[in-house]
Each structure stands twice: as structure tokens, then as C-alpha cells.
Amino acid sequence: MAKQTFTTGQVLTAAQMTSLQQTAMGGGSTTAKTTSYVLVAADAGTVVQMNSASATTITVNTALFAAGDTVQIQNVGAGVCTVTAGTATVSTSSTLALKQYDAGSLYFNSTSAAIFFAVDAADGMTNPFTTTGDTVYASGGTTPTRLGIGSTGQVLTVASGIPSWATPAGGSSLNYTLLNAGGTALTGATAITISGITSKALNIYVAQGGSVNASTEVTLKPNNENNASLIYYSLTNTTPGAPSSTANCYLAITGNNSLNEMDAQINITSCDTAGRKPLISFGAGNGTNNVSYQVNGTYNGNAITSIVLNSSSGNFDEGTIYVYGGS
Amino acid sequence: MSKPNIRIFDIITNTTIDREMTDEEYAIWSKDSAEAAERCALIKKAEDDKVAAVEKLAALGLTVDDLKSLGL
Numbered sequence: 001m002a003k004q005t006f007t008t009g010q011v012l013t014a015a016q017m018t019s020l021q022q023t024a025m026g027g028g029s030t031t032a033k034t035t036s037y038v039l040v041a042a043d044a045g046t047v048v049q050m051n052s053a054s055a056t057t058i059t060v061n062t063a064l065f066a067a068g069d070t071v072q073i074q075n076v077g078a079g080v081c082t083v084t085a086g087t088a089t090v091s092t093s094s095t096l097a098l099k100q101y102d103a104g105s106l107y108f109n110s111t112s113a114a115i116f117f118a119v120d121a122a123d124g125m126t127n128p129f130t131t132t133g134d135t136v137y138a139s140g141g142t143t144p145t146r147l148g149i150g151s152t153g154q155v156l157t158v159a160s161g162i163p164s165w166a167t168p169a170g171g172s173s174l175n176y177t178l179l180n181a182g183g184t185a186l187t188g189a190t191a192i193t194i195s196g197i198t199s200k201a202l203n204i205y206v207a208q209g210g211s212v213n214a215s216t217e218v219t220l221k222p223n224n225e226n227n228a229s230l231i232y233y234s235l236t237n238t239t240p241g242a243p244s245s246t247a248n249c250y251l252a253i254t255g256n257n258s259l260n261e262m263d264a265q266i267n268i269t270s271c272d273t274a275g276r277k278p279l280i281s282f283g284a285g286n287g288t289n290n291v292s293y294q295v296n297g298t299y300n301g302n303a304i305t306s307i308v309l310n311s312s313s314g315n316f317d318e319g320t321i322y323v324y325g326g327s
Numbered sequence: 328m329s330k331p332n333i334r335i336f337d338i339i340t341n342t343t344i345d346r347e348m349t350d351e352e353y354a355i356w357s358k359d360s361a362e363a364a365e366r367c368a369l370i371k372k373a374e375d376d377k378v379a380a381v382e383k384l385a386a387l388g389l390t391v392d393d394l395k396s397l398g399l
Contacts, residue, residue: 179338189345190331191356196338215371217363224355310356312363315332323338 002029003044003069033058038086039071039106040064047072050081050098061086062112073116074103083116094118137163174201174326183207184323186309186316193224195306199325201269204307206283209319210261211254217312218251218262220281222299224308251283260285261318269326271304331356 004016012020019029023045030047037048038059048071050056056079065071075081075098083096083104089112090096096116098104104118125144128136133149139162150156150165157166180194186209209218252262264283271277276298283295309321330348337344348356384390 180336181341184334184336184343188332189334191333191348191352193333193335194338195335196340215367217367219359219363221359224352310359312360312367325338 002042002046034077043071044069045071047074049074050077051075052077052079052081054079056081057084058082059084059086060088060090060106060114062088064088065108065111065114067108067110069108071106072103073098073106075100087112089113090116092116092118135163176201176203176324176326179323179325180321183320186210186319186321188315190311190315192309192316192321193306194321194323197305197307197323197325198272199327200272201326202267202271202304202307203324203326204264204266204268205322205324206251206262206264206266206309207320207322208261208263209254209309209321210317211311211314212317213311213314214260216254216314218254218264218283218285219310219312220251220264220266221308221310222268222304223302223306225301251281252285254285268299268304274302276300277304 023029029045030049031043033048033050033056034052036056036058037050038061039048041064044065048058050058050073056077058073058081060083073081073083078100081098081102083090083092083098083106090106091113092104092115094104094116095118098118102118104116106114106116108114125136128134128144128146130146131148135147135149136144137147139145147163147165153167154165155168156163158164159166179197179199184192184194186192186206204220206218211218251264251266254260254262262283262285264281266279266281268277268279277300279295279297279299281295307323309316330350330353332345333348333352335344335346336342381391384394
């Protein structure tokens with residue numbers, strides 16, 4: 001029943017009482033609309049029901065309704081009906097865009113401010129589960145979508161922005177590729193740096209390295225960091241008197257002619273993260289001192305982005321360093 | 328006084344640069360080099376001591392095998 005102004009002594013008819021009862025139950029007088037509509041004062045206390053196959057609006061203007069007035073709005077058409085603030089304000093915690101069979105109550109706090117209380121059962125999530133272990137995620141923004149349980153051993157991952165179950169990649173399987181194509185010649189310099197490293201692991205091979213001086217120590221240093229506490233070794237060697245620990249990765253001693261050279265291999269893992277990284281190296285100098293070493297230890301420092309091969313005295317004069325990166 | 332040369336191969340740009348060490352690089356290398364010289368000297372001394380000991384044995388008409396026979 002539309003809002004009435006009753007007067008003293010007025011006698012209510014049975015029809016009026018029935019309509020009042022319906023209004024009290026949330027129903028009552030209903031005005032069907034098939035096109036966009038602007039609310040009028042006579043809509044107070046009634047139901048405005050939109051029925052359109054295309055999109056429509058119901059506009060709310062000020063100075064038409066009094067504080068406490070309500071207008072029930074329903075959309076039974078396929079087109080979305082949007083409750084639109086005209087000159088009045090319309091607030092809601094839900095949506096003002098009503099899909100088919102959405103409804104709500106427009107309650108006026110004042111002549112110029114209304115609140116839309118949506119009664120929209122369709123906004124609740126429909127249970128998408130069908131199988132034990134199913135999970136749910138949002139697809140298309142807010143649409144609940146079922147993700148069936150994966151198989152034994154699979155892990156939850158993300159592919160193209162949505163979750164999925166996938167078999168995990170092998171953690172210890174690395175493929176190595178040569179990072180410095182053709183190797184870098186050990187000539188004309190006292191230090192050889194390989195920079196731009198981003199690999200998870202390194203396999204470094206020094207082939208027939210030699211120096212211009214008779215007794216030269218060859219070492220390898222990650223990141224060229226000048227901090228002796230960064231590296232700890234346990235070390236075995238074939239010659240008494242060698243160091244039990246060192247700030248560098250000791251490889252061998254080499255000499256100054258083609259018969260005095262050294263070969264070495266160094267493996268370092270966990271290179272792409274800061275912290276302790278397992279390190280193993282084997283080195284052997286052939287010639288003057290015939291010193292060979294096996295070094296097992298850890299390099300404790302930043303992620304390795306470069307390595308430096310140092311000759312302790314004089315330039316390298318022969319050999320090649322090959323750096324393989326594992327990923 | 329010129330500093331030692333350093334060769335830098337950059338994996339990302341696939342380029343090689345040969346140049347003199349910077350002061351910072353030279354300071355690090357010098358420190359490492361000095362420590363290496365000490366280690367090399369220790370190893371050389373051990374080798375020299377061994378040669379001298381063998382020579383002393385030879386002067387006494389003995390060999391290393393003779394000492395091994397004595398369980399030394």
C-alpha cells in the first residue's frame with residue numbers, strides 16, 4: 001500500500017487493511033516497470049518491480065521521500081537493473097546493480113539520503129565441491145570455481161594466474177651450460193674475473209693454467225670479497241706445511257714454463273642465494289712443487305655474481321678457465 | 328707504479344675487458360698475494376729442509392730407505 005496520511009476518525013476499509021498487512025510483510029502494492037524509471041513520492045511504501053530484457057536504471061532523487069520511508073525494488077527481468085543516485089545519495093554495502101531476481105529495500109534516512117539493503121541470495125557462494133579434497137578459488141575476479149584434488153605427490157602451484165596441482169620439479173637436477181663461450185684465456189693478466197653470474201650452481205674448470213713466475217699460488221675468490229672470515233675450509237693436501245684454512249679457495253702452485261702449470265676443478269652450489277654454500281675444489285700443480293689439494297668447505301657470503309682467479313705473483317701466461325652454470 | 332692487469336669477462340654482455348686493477352682491486356689482491364707468498368715460502372722451506380736432510384744422510388752414508396728400515 002502506498003504511503004497514506006491518515007486523519008482522526010478515518011475508517012479503514014478491509015482492502016486497506018489487507019494492503020497494509022501485505023506491506024508489513026514486505027510486499028504490497030506493486031508497480032511493474034519495463035523501462036528505466038525515476039522514483040516518485042507515491043512509490044513510498046510500495047514495490048517497484050523492473051522487468052526488462054535489457055539494462056535499466058531506477059533513479060533516486062531528493063525531496064520526494066521523508067525520513068523512514070521505504071521503497072522495495074525488485075528485478076525480475078534478464079537485464080541488469082541499477083539503482084542510481086540522482087540528486088539523492090544512495091549508500092549500500094552490497095551492489096546497486098541487480099541481476100535477475102535480485103531485490104532490496106531502499107530506506108530513506110532523510111529526504112536526500114537513502115540506504116539500499118540488498119536481499120540477494122544469489123550473492124552467496126554456491127557450493128562447488130563434488131569430491132573429497134576439492135578446493136575453491138576465485139576465477140574471473142569473484143566467481144567461485146572448483147579445483148579438484150591433485151594426485152599423490154603433486155603440489156599446489158600457480159599457472160597463468162590461477163592455482164593448479166602439478167608434479168614438483170626435481171630439486172637436485174641441474175643442467176649445466178658453458179657461460180663463457182670458448183673459455184677465457186689466462187694470459188696477460190694477474191687476475192681473471194668472470195662477472196654477471198646468476199646461476200644456481202657453478203662448475204669451474206681451470207685448464208693448464210700457468211704463471212710467469214717460478215712459484216705462484218693460484219686461488220679462486222667468489223665476489224672478490226675482502227673478508228677472510230667469509231670462507232671456511234677443511235683441507236687435505238699432499239705437502240706438509242700447507243695452510244689449514246684460507247680466505248681464498250687454494251687451488252695449486254704453478255711455475256713459469258710449459259712444464260709448470262696447474263689444473264683445477266671447483267664446484268659450488270646454492271650460488272644464487274646469500275648464506276653458506278657448499279664448495280669442493282681439486283687442484284694440482286705440475287712442475288716446480290707438484291702441490292695438489294682437495295678443499296672441502298663452505299663459502300659464507302652473498303649470492304655469487306662473480307668469481308676471480310688470482311695469480312699471487314705475476315701474470316698468467318697460459319691456460320684457460322671455463323665456467324659452467326647450473327640452472 | 329703501474330698496477331697488475333685484470334681481465335674481466337662479462338657473461339651478460341659477452342664482452343672481455345682488459346685493464347689495470349683499480350685501487351680497491353689492487354688492495355685486495357696485494358693482501359691475498361702477501362698471504363700467498365708466506366704460504367709458498369713455508370712450502371719451499373719444507374722442500375728445502377727435505378733436500379738438506381737427504382744430503383746430510385748421504386754424507387753419513389745413509390739413505391731414506393735406511394731410515395725407513397729403522398722404523399723412523
